[in-house]
Amino acid sequence: MRTLTQPVITVEMKEEILKNTPHKQVGIMGGTFNPPHLGHLVMAESVCSQLGLDKILFMPDAQPPHQNPKTTIAAKHRVAMVERAIDGNAHFDLERAEIDRGGVSYTYDTMVTLKQKHPDTDFYFIVGADMVKDLPNWHRIDDLLKLVQFVGVKRPEFPAESRFPVLWVDAPLLDISSSLIRQRIAQGCSVRYLVPDAVLDYIEEEGLYREKH
Ligand code: ATP
Ligand code: MG
Secondary structure, three states: OOOOOOOOOOHHHHHHHHHHOOOEEEEEEEEOOOOOOHHHHHHHHHHHHHHOOOEEEEEEOOEOOOOOHHHOOOHHHHHHHHHHHHOOOOOEEEOOHHHHHOOEOOHHHHHHHHHHHOOOEEEEEEEEHHHHHHHHHOOOHHHHHHHEEEEEEOOOOOOOOOOOOOEEEOOOOOOOOHHHHHHHHHOOOOOEOOEOHHHHHHHHHHOOOOOOO
16 A cells, blocks of 8 residues: 655745735624623624724633623623624624633733634734723733734723724724613613614523612
8 A cells, every 4th residue: 555645844834835825804802791782793893894804703701800700790691692792794703712711811812822723814803992091901912912903993981092003993982881781771771772682682581680780
């Protein structure tokens, strides 16, 4: 029987091949999504179309580094709501990297893993202006800046500026936040039209956010 010898591909050859392969352009919408709302969807859609990205990955965190864990509901509910929110948009997908890893979700760790898994992809990390303001406090921010291009989206009451190289994209200003939605539900007020109908159905079926925190 003839044995086939494997061609040897060196690291240099791999790098050369990668350099000449057209890179996929992928946006990442990281967040707690507690719950996802129209603000998230409008910003993702605006960035996707204005930058001509191939995909936007919605990536719920396991444990956000910057939020009170007491008010964050179980990951399975947040994932289920994101799935319902993005359903029907061919450009939107769910990214489970942080949920599956568990623990505190540092974006730097996640992006190292995603870059290793997808060396042929350029990542755009989408953040609202409140998060841009907080960038100096992010874990290993200088290293993270080498892995992703940050994309900033204006948000009411936050300045659209940074000393970091943020690419600002225009999107309609929407004064909607997950905190506002949680608060309104706890007060018995309607959140219809602030979240997609399918998310509202899920919140009602599961009886989420009825108790005040
Ligand atoms: P919370 O009120 O609980 O902090 P949130 O509405 O800020 O919730 P997150 O899941 O924390 O939602 O946010 C995910 C990302 O979306 C962050 O980068 C945040 O800045 C951005 N974002 C959320 N809502 C808006 C909005 N209305 N306009 C612009 N950016 C937004
Ligand atoms: Mg927030």
